[in-house]
Amino acid sequence: MGFYVAQLLTGLANASSLFLIACGLSIIFGVTRIVNFAHGSFYMVGAYLAYSIVALFPGSILGFWGGVIAAALIVGLLGLVVEMTILRRIYRAPELFQLVATFGVVLIIQDMAQAIWGAEDKLGPRAPGLSSAVRIMGEPIPEYDLALILIGPAVLAGIWLLFHRTRWGVLVRAATQDREMVGALGVNQAWLFSATFVLGAALAGLGGAIQIPRESVNLQMDLSVIGDAFVVVVIGGMGSVSGAFVAAVLISVLNAFAVLVYPQISIVLPFVVMAVVLIVRPYGLFGKEGSGHGAPTEPEQPLRLMSSRATLVLMALVFALAASPLVASDFASILLVDLMVATLFAVSLHFMMGLGGMVSFGHAAYFGVGAYGAAMAVSYLGLPMIPAMIVGPLAAAVAALFFGWFCVRLSGVYLAMLTLAAAQILWGVTFQSQEYTGGDDGIVGIWPASWATSDQAYFYVAFALCIGGIWFLRRVAHSPFGYGLRGVRDSDVRAEAIGMDVKFHQWMGFALAGTMAGLAGVVFAFSKGSVFPDVLGIGQSVDGLVMVLLGGIHALAGPILGAGVFVLIEDWVSRLDYWRFIFGMIILGVVLLAPDGVAGGVDRLMRALGLRREGQT
Amino acid sequence: MLEVKDLTARYGRAQILNGVSLRVGGNEVVALLGRNGAGKTTTMKCVMGLVLQKAGEITYDGVSILGKPSHEICRLGIGYVPEERRIFGDLTVEENLEVGDRPARADAPEWSREHLFELFPNLAERRRNLGKQLSGGEQQMLTIARTLMGNPKVVLLDEPSEGIAPVIVEQMARVIKELKAEGLSVLLSEQNLHFARAVADRACIIEKGTLRYEGGFADLDAHPEISQQYLAV
Structure with a gap:
């Protein structure tokens, strides 16, 4: 019995930090509608700062808690800088474009943290005065855990008072429902957004700071916590603080007991819980359907067939690409294969997001299943390259049909989160199923058939598959099915009213996008000769998102441009020191200069130069 | 006081207003009449800075407010009561x-x-209730009261009589007269000519985003073909 109580208390102590970061994320999303990927970075910086400040006052109780609070405040200031210099300029940009900007911030903060604190893990001090353990029902419980258990509810109570007893809090709650109306009532939204961002960032910083006596501070904290934080926010309901608390306790306590039964479960458990909650309650436990009154958005423009001139340019590019192995070095051919893989992946994601209106944070799932499908077909079934290349996309199709069936029942950011959950579950399973997937060691020795082993020959295999796949998706975009998909995106009610099966349409769109991502994964697997769990990871999904959003979501050419720019820049900067910093800066530059993506920016530039008529896309 | 000249506005590629001009004088109630989709709401949203793609002139007390953010427009003394009410459902009446x-x-x-x-005595009884617990008529009163809390000089009232019970419509009419008695100016959008005639000093009729008539109700009654052409459904 005492043992179970101890597990319960550990779970509750874990919940506190998770609650702090998640409620900050939730408050920021509620008011600004920004999905802040940089929230994990604020958490990490909070931990590093607390580590450094507390070290100045060894053994002092006041020094410890003062340091923790100072760290949170400094992170709040950091949030203010991010909001005022970057996010404030792009609130009117298409929704989710801010997400790309926050991802740029993640990269910049990663390298800055490494420059300041170095790459080694930092071990924080124990909390003075709370460094021993007390016995509860015979089990030793760290005193610090008990303090943490109190901190969570104390912060919850503080936020409740702030939100219900101050004018500022009332304004925040009002803005969570209808921020445009709050503006029309005379409230300066810019300052409300800034203040909200500061509060959210400071809470994340506090969440990181209080963790230092319990776990080492490292450079991977940012992305490792962001997945769990998203899950907590979504389970609780986006924008709900009490929901975040309940969800943080639920996840942490379930986890504390589930690891007793099945130790490997902790990687996937939060995502499984989230998937279950979203299927039962599509807006989370305490969430509500978002208000329709966000930032004013422009209606989507119809896609047009390309003009003959644009077709000629595109054909010329494809022919140049086809002829490139004749002149390019082997190294360049490999880079071009990477480029084509990334482009097909981005085009498939754009098919889902831009045409289908279904944003995916977990598109890597299908890329990875395609890659693993082909790799396992080679290593276990002993299939040659061509049959394995068929198995991969089929496996991705099956996975996309399965997860898509659940995902299309949701919409907006909840749909996006469920796709993330699906990807994380697949990643966790792949990571842990050592005997089938090789776990962290991956599957190696996936080489092309003997006739395709030269870089040139494989280039043409990749060329046929990737360009074929991109061409196919473009054809579908202009087919009746594509019209239907866009109709559903623009108004599901009207589409339903004219007799379309909305969910079925979205489901098929989801599956097709997943299948094509799987095809990209297959080409990738054979070009590298190996697959590792990374191909299913958040990083791969985010890369795809950045490519699509950077390229411009409103144009069919967007993902092609975005992938091209992304791969070439990454290839160029990743050879440099602090390439993340540079890459993040480039992303921010693009975001600030061309808030409608590279395609939109090029479009505006051409209009400004008189090269293109108004209305032509 | 409030003057709109040659206002054009569009959402994306859809042109909504093709040159609307109107004027609201001090302590004057002007009815903006027109059918559904004529551009009444868009005109008001333009004045309030809630439509991005617009051109023309909007001046308040001789100062251009076109392109100002909506909170600055509000702070100048223009209050906005939106058509869909847009009360904050999760906030109490007092918090609203x-x-x-x-x-x-x-x-x-x-x-x-x-x-x-x-x-609004009904609101007094329900001051601790959440906005979403109120009836349609109570919500309409709350949205007007909420705007008046900003102590405006001009109130933009978008279709206050829409979708509420006749007895509340009468109360709305009393409220508008009270606003005029307090010295406020009101721009009122309406589809209901009778309601407008009961409360307004002058009428503007718009159709397809263009001003078709501006003048008194007596003229309008003398020429029934005008309201027949632009208002009858």
């Missing part, structure tokens, strides 16, 4: 009023909570 609260201004009457609760 708190959101609208602005400091008093010298050139406009000051509205206190107590004064507003006298004007």
